[in-house]
Structure formats: C-alpha cells, structure tokens
Amino acid sequence: MRMICLALLAFAEAVALREAAVASPVQHVLVQMPLLVLAGFMAAWDLKIPRGWAVPLLLAALTVFLFWMLPRNVDWALSPAGETAKYITLPLLLGLPLRLSWPWLGPILRGFLKANALSMLGVLGFLYTHAPVRICNSYLVSAQHDLGFAFLYLAAALACLWAIPVLFGHPRRGPLGAAGCSRCGA
Template identity: 55%
Template structure:
C-alpha cells in the first residue's frame, strides 16, 4: 500500500510541475521526467518476478523509451501536441520506470555499473550539446533556457557520480582492503 502512495505522490508532483514545464526546460527534463520515471519504479508491480527469458527484452524496451525521451523532438511534441503530452505521462512511468525496476535486480553488478556509467556519459554529452549547439535544439525553448538545461545535465551527472561513489568508499569491503594494504606496507618496513 505504501508503494502505491509513494508512486502516486511522484505522479502528483510530476502533474504539479506541468504548470512550469512550458516555460522552463530544466523543470521539464530534470524534474518532471525523473518524477514520472520514479512513479513507475515505485509501482507495486515492480516487485513482480520476471521470467529470465524476458529480462533482456524488457531492459531493451526501457532503454529505448528512455533514449526517445532524451530527444529534443520528443520534448517539443510533449509541449505542442496532446498526443505527445499523453504519451509522456503514459510511457515514462509504464515503459521506462517500471520495466527498469523489474529488471534491475536481475542485472549483474558489471551491467549495472555499465548502465550507470552510460547514464553519466549521456548526461555529460547532453550537457555539452545543449550548451554548445549553435541553434536551438528545442523549438519550444529559448537559447538561454537551452544553455541552463545543459548546465543542469552536467550538474546531475556530477551529482550521480558522487552518489554512486559514496557506497564504494563507505563499504566494509573497501575498509578491509585498505586495512590489509596497511598491514602489508607495515611488514615491508
């Protein structure tokens, strides 16, 4: 029951952000779209156990939908047409957030690390693209808004790197390794 409430809260916040989406691409891309993805991730359906045969197909579906919503054309369509608007509110939670949550526990640490690195590199690429493009990429937003969005992408990328590195350096296995290194260095002296 709590997952329904959290998912509903994320969806309500995403709906509330709609008021500012038309005027600010930062709210659109870095607030509303992540909230919609979180809404799908938190759905109780995300606890279902997937058959191993479909994990790869579900992951590909989530990655394709996520890539589509990174395109400036998709953002414009969501602002200009009612079909794009409905597609955003339906596909991001149900075809990106939920499928990603369904497959995440089935992925090995190497693939999870690769997807995290790919996310950071894509955010940095988008940050560079939006700040250095000689023309407007989204017809619905001004060039200054586009540059702010590019800086926002870069900030999110750096924040994710820090967030994902904290457990690496705070984990007990890292401290054990560090302790063993100090024991070894003490022996050599």
C-alpha cells in the same frame, strides 16, 4: 501499498508540474519526466519477474529512455498527443520495466549502464550549453543553457553518489575491505 501511494504521489506531482514544464526545460526534462519514471518504478517495487524477462524489459526501458531524450520529442511532449504519450510511456514502459529488470542485472552491467548514463549526461550538457542554434523550438536559448548546466551538475552529483560505495564500501554492508575479504573467503 505504501509504494503504490508513493507512485501515485509522484505521478500527481508530475501532472501538477504541467505549466512549469512549458516554461522551463529543466523542470520538464529533469523534474517532471524523472517523477513520471519514479512513479512507474515505485509502482513495481514489490513485483518480481522471472530472470528471462530481465533483458527484454531492460531493452524496452532503454528504447523509451532514448526516445524521450531526442530533442524533437521534448518539443512534441508539450503538444496534447505527446503529453498523453509521455504520461503513459514514462511510468509504464520506462520506470516499471527498469525496476523489474534491475534485481537481475549483474554488477558489470549495472556499472556499464551507470557509466553510460554519466557520459551521456556529460555529452548532453556540452551540447545544450554550446549549440549555436536552438535545439528545442519550444524553449529560449537561455533556458537551453540552463538545461545544459543542469545536466552537468546532475552528472557530477550522480558520479559522487555512485562512486561512494565503490571507494568507501556500502553504508549498510560496512567498509569495502571487510566485505570484499569475507566475500572472497579470506
């Protein structure tokens, strides 16, 4: 119940950012859209699915993710039809399936997805800071640069966040050495 409330809160917050999304691509792509994904993620927090559904749901989530990453759809998301599509698909077809499939994904696949997310953010950051043309017709060139740098900062932050458990062990499971040895039976 608490998670549903959090989901609704995230969704309401995203809707409240409507005006800000028109003004700034950073607020649109890196605040509003993630909040919508978070809403779906939270809504599915306590749900479980059979293992067989994990991969198809992950593929659905990846499709929706790639769809909304296309610059033309960032423009489209500001039109009435696109806005409706954004509010429906980001929570229900990205956040929700991602949460449902995540527990079934092995560590290698998780690492692969994280590594790809980082490299993709890096490429996008480079593209948006260096493109000689406006990539989105709805935003100013200066805003496009801001978005590029925001992608790079996010990539750096996520890299640190994801590297900490790998390098120093999980905070809840104790240091890497002990956990690793107990797991391999030493």
